[in-house]
Amino acid sequence: MRLLIKFSSDTAIKIPVGYNYYFQSMLYDLLSDDVIHDKGVGARNYKLFTFSRPIGAYKYSKTEKVLTYEKEVKWLISAVDNEFLEKIVSNLMNTDFVKIGEQKLLLSSIEVMKTPPLKIFKSPIQIKMLSPVTIYSTLYDGEGKRKTYYYSPFERDFSTKLKENILRKFNALYNKTPDDDRFEIEAVKPKKEWEKIVEYKGTIIKGWMGRYRLAGNPELI
Template sequence: MRFTRRTLIRASFFIVPMRDENGGRDMYITITLQSDVPWEIPVNYNHLLQAAIYRHLSPEFADFLHNQGYIVDRRRFTLFSFSRLMGPHDYIPASKMLVFQNKVQLILSSPIERFIREITQVLLMEGIRIGSHCLRVTSIQTEIFKVDRSVIEIETLSPVVAYSTLLRPDGRKYTKYFYPGEKDFQRIISDNLVRKAKLIYGANLAFAPVSINSIGDFRKQIVLYKNTIIEAYNGRFILEGDSRLLQAAVDAGLGGKNSCGFGCIRPISR
């Protein structure tokens, strides 16, 4: 596993580096946000972060990602993921609000160069609005994680989702969520990565399935996304398979609903 890191600071004029000396792309950005006063956000804030991300893309590109996306095998992908907000905070049970202190970080990843370029440029110039709160962007650190092996260890920065839409006997649809260790969890994660890799590397390529195994205990997290209850899992996992599939997981996210704030992962160096 190789990685390269850069830090960009606010400036009146800047050039965002999109390739390193070996021709790789910066697909992984850590945004440091600053507020002069503590600020509140609902504990279920995924939709607010998602809206903030789309607002900081050009209107035509945001519309494309939100309403069309990248299609393969009749499935639609947006090919980006984002982490939870990371920083000191308090939880207020009565209002179900999180109160963040002055500094927080947010991580975004995508294999789409335009996504990284647009959002980096706009954030540095304008800052970001999350819900009703306007935050300054004090730095953006860009990284390249080059997967050059068939086994990697990762940790989740936002929980991983594996689900299927099934039919009840009366014909009504329902969503079934799977947990790490279930056969269907592994199958769904692997099939999802194969489709992402086809979009990134070529639709005519064939890939063997990826295996995913948890390291130690995993933690279930229930997230209310708008009006939908989603079951997801945090933890550390070992991924084994074609390095291009593992690269797709790092760049585009692991599992489903990545653009809703699920499946952002980070490789663990060893």
């Protein structure tokens, strides 16, 4: 299930460039008094939800490092667990406002979007990223120092590592491996400007926007 949430303000909406932290903090604030806040799946306690970048026309200020929207912004959340999203809806409906950084936002509307049936995901299918996709490995140098290596869609391992990640989460969610483990992702005419570098809790993270072709088992797509 997915939620398309619309927020509004009487004035221009200013959202920090490092919006990931603020939107995730808002989510956890909405769930802070609920056991679902700590609910995950598998040994790694995966939180199987994702959310888009703020959606809407904006102006970017390099000096302030903020995105300015004209009194309205949309936001899409998707999750495997419907209960997770139901709690978000319930708590939003009982909240006067939410805060993104120092910006107070009012709830304008919530649209519940059903998960499309598997038959729609015919292989291959083309998608557009609504938030940067991040694929990385933790490596160690000769001195044993840890280093994070981020893969790009220009590399073959980008698809391989994403497939490994999907299979781990499938196994954690269903406690089994899929009968058909075919999965490939290929960037459609990738461009360097698709790369997005964001700061999250003091850590630099690299991700990629753009359009991609997915092929394989519809359950994994």
